[in-house]
Amino acid sequence: MELVCLGLSHRSAPVELRERFAIPETQQGALSIELATIPGLRESVVISTCNRVEFYAVAQPGLGFEALHAALAQRGMEASGDAFFRRSCDDVVRHLFRVVCGLDSMVLGETEILGQVKKAYSAAQEARATSKHLNKLFQRAFNVAKEVRTRTNITRGSVSVGSAAVELAERIFGKLSGCNVMILGAGEMGELTAGALQARGVRSIFVANRSHDRAVTLAQTMGGKAVRFEQWHEEFSEVDILIGSTAAPHFVLTRPQLEPLMARRRQRPLFCIDLAVPRDIDPEVNDLDGVYLYDIDSLQAIADQSMEERRGELVVCEALIQKHVQDFRAWLDSEAVRTEQALHSFERRAGDSPVHGV
Amino acid sequence: MDRTALVASTLCFLAGFALSVQALRARAQGPSASTLWVTLGGFVLQTLWLYQRGQLLGRCPLTSLFDVLVFLGWSVALLYLGTGATYRLSLLGVFTSPLVFLLQSIALALPMPSVAKSVLPVNPWLELHAAVSVVAYGAFALAGIAGATLLVQERQLKTRKLHSFFYRFPPIHDLAAANRRLVYIGFALLTLGLVAGIFQGIAHVSFLRFVSLGVWVLYLFLSIALGWKRISPNRAAWLASGAFLVLLTTVWAVQLVGKS
Numbered sequence: 274m275e276l277v278c279l280g281l282s283h284r285s286a287p288v289e290l291r292e293r294f295a296i297p298e299t300q301q302g303a304l305s306i307e308l309a310t311i312p313g314l315r316e317s318v319v320i321s322t323c324n325r326v327e328f329y330a331v332a333q334p335g336l337g338f339e340a341l342h343a344a345l346a347q348r349g350m351e352a353s354g355d356a357f358f359r360r361s362c363d364d365v366v367r368h369l370f371r372v373v374c375g376l377d378s379m380v381l382g383e384t385e386i387l388g389q390v391k392k393a394y395s396a397a398q399e400a401r402a403t404s405k406h407l408n409k410l411f412q413r414a415f416n417v418a419k420e421v422r423t424r425t426n427i428t429r430g431s432v433s434v435g436s437a438a439v440e441l442a443e444r445i446f447g448k449l450s451g452c453n454v455m456i457l458g459a460g461e462m463g464e465l466t467a468g469a470l471q472a473r474g475v476r477s478i479f480v481a482n483r484s485h486d487r488a489v490t491l492a493q494t495m496g497g498k499a500v501r502f503e504q505w506h507e508e509f510s511e512v513d514i515l516i517g518s519t520a521a522p523h524f525v526l527t528r529p530q531l532e533p534l535m536a537r538r539r540q541r542p543l544f545c546i547d548l549a550v551p552r553d554i555d556p557e558v559n560d561l562d563g564v565y566l567y568d569i570d571s572l573q574a575i576a577d578q579s580m581e582e583r584r585g586e587l588v589v590c591e592a593l594i595q596k597h598v599q600d601f602r603a604w605l606d607s608e609a610v611r612t613e614q615a616l617h618s619f620e621r622r623a624g625d626s627p628v629h630g631v
Numbered sequence: 632m633d634r635t636a637l638v639a640s641t642l643c644f645l646a647g648f649a650l651s652v653q654a655l656r657a658r659a660q661g662p663s664a665s666t667l668w669v670t671l672g673g674f675v676l677q678t679l680w681l682y683q684r685g686q687l688l689g690r691c692p693l694t695s696l697f698d699v700l701v702f703l704g705w706s707v708a709l710l711y712l713g714t715g716a717t718y719r720l721s722l723l724g725v726f727t728s729p730l731v732f733l734l735q736s737i738a739l740a741l742p743m744p745s746v747a748k749s750v751l752p753v754n755p756w757l758e759l760h761a762a763v764s765v766v767a768y769g770a771f772a773l774a775g776i777a778g779a780t781l782l783v784q785e786r787q788l789k790t791r792k793l794h795s796f797f798y799r800f801p802p803i804h805d806l807a808a809a810n811r812r813l814v815y816i817g818f819a820l821l822t823l824g825l826v827a828g829i830f831q832g833i834a835h836v837s838f839l840r841f842v843s844l845g846v847w848v849l850y851l852f853l854s855i856a857l858g859w860k861r862i863s864p865n866r867a868a869w870l871a872s873g874a875f876l877v878l879l880t881t882v883w884a885v886q887l888v889g890k891s
Contacts, residue, residue, distance in 0.1 A: 430798075440798070445788070447802040540863045542803065559789060562863040571791045582795075 274315070274406065274609065277337035278360040278368055279345075279352055280327030283379050286356035294350055296321040302396030304348075309402040313340035316407040318397040322389045324379055325372070328352075329365065331406045337361065366601050369410065370594045373418040375427065382427040382583045387418050409604065417597045424593065427586045430579025434462070435469045437575040438546045438567065442470060442514055445544050445565060452513040455479040457505060457525055459487045462548040462569075463518025464495075470514065471495060479512065481505035483519070506530075510537045516546045517553030527555040535561060546572070634739065636680040637701065641735040643673030644708075647728035670728065674708040677735075681705055693761040699882060700738035702762075704731040706769025710813070726776045756830040764824035764843075768878055770817030771850070774810050775875030778868030781806040785865050807864035810871050811857045818850045842881045849874055 281291060296304060301319045308317035308328065313336035318329045328341055338359055345352045360368045368377070373390050375382045394411045397403050403411070422428050431437035439449075446452050452475045456463045459482040467478055478497030482488035485501055492499040500508055519525055526545075535543065540563060547554040547568040559566040650666040681701065684692040692698045711727040780800055787797045801809070825847055853870050856862045862870070 441788070443802060444784070444798065445803050447804045540861070542864070562865065565788045567791065574791075575793065578793075 274612075275332050275334045275337055276329075276362055276365040276406065276410070276605075277332050277341065278327055278329050278358075278365040279338060279341045280320075280325060280358060281352075281356045282325035282327070282358075282377065284377070285358055290356050291324070291326065294321075294326040294352075295323075296326065298392065298396070301393050302400035302402070305397035305402035306400040308341065308344050311340055311344045313337065314344075316404045317402045318394055318407055318411065320372075320390055320393040322386065324386075325377075327372075329369065329407060329410075331404070363598055363602055366410065367594060367598045369414045370417045370597060373414045374421045374590060374594065375418075376587065376590055376594075380432055381580065382429075382432075382586075384422070384428055387415070391415065405608075406605075410601065413597065413601055417594060420597075421590050421593055425586045425589045427583055427590050430575075430582055432576050432580045432583070434548070434569060434572045434576055435466045437572045437579070438466050439469045439473055441565075441567060441572075441575075442544055443473070445542055446513060448474075450474045451476055453477050453479065453511050454514045454516065455481065455500075455505065455508065455512040456491070456516045456518060457481050457502075457553060458517065458519030458521070458549065459484075459491045460518035460520070460548065463516045464491060466516055466518075466546060466548060467495060467497075475514070479505070479508050506534060509534050512543070513541065514544045514546065515554075516548060518548045519553050520549070521553060522551055524555040525553040526558065528557040528561065531558050531561060531564065535563065538563075548572075633683075634680075634743065636676045636683070637735065637739065640673045640676035640680065641732060641739060643669050643676060644704075644728045644732040644735065647673060648732055651728055666728075670708065671712065673731070674705070674712060677701065677705045677708060691758040691762050693765060695744040696882075697738050697741050697743050699765065700734045700741075702765045703768055703772070703882075704734040704738075706766040707731050707734070707772050709766070710769050710773050710816075726780065727773070730772065730776065756827045760824050760827035760830075762824075763820050763827065767817045767820035767824055768882070770813045770820060771871070771875050771878055774813035774817060774871045777806050777810040777813060778871035781810060781868040782865060782872070785868075803864065807867065810864070810868055814850065814853055814857060814867075814871055818847075818854045821847055821850060842884065846878060846881060849877065 281294065283291070296319060298321075301321060305317045305319045308314055308319070308330060314330045314332050316331040320327045320329070328345070330337055330341060332340060338361075342352055369390075371377045373387050375384060375386055378386050390411070394403070394407075398408070431440045442449060442452070449470060452470075454467055454470050454475050454477070456467050456478065459480065471478060478492070478495050479500050480488045480492040480495070480497050481500040481502045481504075482491070483502050485499065488499040488502070491497075515526075517525060542563045542565065545554050545558060545564060545566040547566065550569065552568055554566055554568075556566065556568075558564050647666055647669045650669060654666065681692050684698065684701075688694060693702055707727060708731055781803055784797065784800055784803055784806065787793050788803070800806075825843055828843060853867070853874060856870075857867055
């Protein structure tokens, strides 16, 4: 019995190639059972995400890759060339553990992949394409992912400008459900950040743009309220998070403008996110009591710092994974011995039976 | 009197401090269950010791600086255990445990006054005045801690130098709310204590009257300012932290005057 894995990922293949091999979620279970039933293979799980397509299988020794290649070729998927990687035995175990922990992801430590692998495994299991070995392997992988997340900081911190802004907002206001957001300008970054804040449940979003039509369109998309650009300060007393994202060549908000507006806010803090270049918000507003200003560089610095911290955790993660690879190897060996003993016992019993003697 | 329970309680708070620091270094979201159990254990031992002390003295154990420090530590632990979950301030245990440890260590370093059972009749107003006032001081201590934490968090936000523990402490909004609530709780208790003091005649002692009224007025202004939202959270934090330092000075001053 041999564990094999054939696949391609963002590390080895460009998106043009990955999209050719992508398998829709609804077909992953069917393909898994199709592979598991071809001669030479016993169990199979197919994982297909935007960054990877991987075929895991339990095969008869020496037949795994040949059988996989043949089966895929029959479906018009020629899985050969440098873009495809091959793993066998312990390397398969290590690779899967690394994948579910997000160590092989484009964004180190991302957690979405765990859910995707769980879905793929579930589909294969429902299609009865898995048995003892892959069930054990995948369930162990999910436990490893949980342990690595709990015991290391590989998933901690925000690694994008948008998520850094959302995390800072949560460190200021706690739950964002009571917060109102205002976007000045309809730039893409502003829209994305407001979308991330909206996903965390902010109460309402105001959009003010020089082109009012564009503000109305964006407000409708986000379920917010459009405000005329000249009148944005009229809604300001309700705003907790201000996003600057205009194309203005000068500051849209200065300290002398903000000071009287802050006086009307009854000491509520204000988080200013300036995503515009040239900047929209005068850096001097950060000196005001209760005002916290972050521009795109300072947010990027936070994201970079988090990524650096995640990289620093890699050694700890790899050590944890290595320990689990060894444990799994021990289980595989004990299984092999148990199977061999069962086989001998069966042969002995078959030899002693009266039928055999006739 | 046997100090075993008090020493064991102090060690519990030292362990609580160590566990909280460990949680902070591991970037846990809050203290582990063991931290809360250790703090609870410390609190139970404190309560046991204070009960025994009260039985020996025949009154509320607040007859010396030694007793006051232990009682203050007990109040801080009581408020922490009571408010921790409600106000999501679990990581304030990082500061609560060392504060109680410090208070009790100072107490243990002092010679424990000999126990002489009071021959005077127990005045319930005096007992109420002393006990409630010290619990109020505990609330002000926690308000001061919440304020200090808020100032640390705010400084990091303003300077954009975010240390790893920035993400582990409560949000500024929650700290400001805790600061405000603890000041209100403390002020209500202090007012009750002051009224009880007036009933038992403490108002006739000029120095104590001056100190008590001074502290009460200080927190009255702070409570009004917080209620009217006329001062920013960081100024409120400065005031709450500063006011607690003033309080500590008054405890010491009252003891000095009492001796003289």
